[in-house]
Amino acid sequence: MEIFYSILTVAKDGSRKTEIVYKSNLTFKRATKYLEALERLGLIERHENIWKTSKKGLEFIRDFN
Template sequence: MRGGILIRRSRLDITLAILKIATNGAKKTQIVYGANLNSTIANKYLTRLEDKQLIEQKGNMFITTDKGRVYKDLASELDVR
């Protein structure tokens, strides 16, 4: 919320936040807090990102894959806000 106005983030914004947080590996709790998500929504994003091979789970850690890093870098370059 900014100045009393609720600002919604796009799916891309949330995806990029998760990929950035998990670049060097992160636990689910770190992703939830770092991306400001609740556990249910984080699970949906993590499942989707794993299905697309942008992130992988090793034990209790989530790590951005090489494909995920390329995606994050390209999407960040194209973001013209």
């Protein structure tokens, strides 16, 4: 859950995967798996090379705090 929170927080304003990897302290491979899971759950959206937290993801961040 904390990793989801970290990724969603980094991607609030839109981020490339590289930024998410560094700021969330993940390997590229692990970040890819988490991003795919978050996308399936509807918590994050991908627009070409930019990942952005969805409305549902912002609610997750709010509720997690």
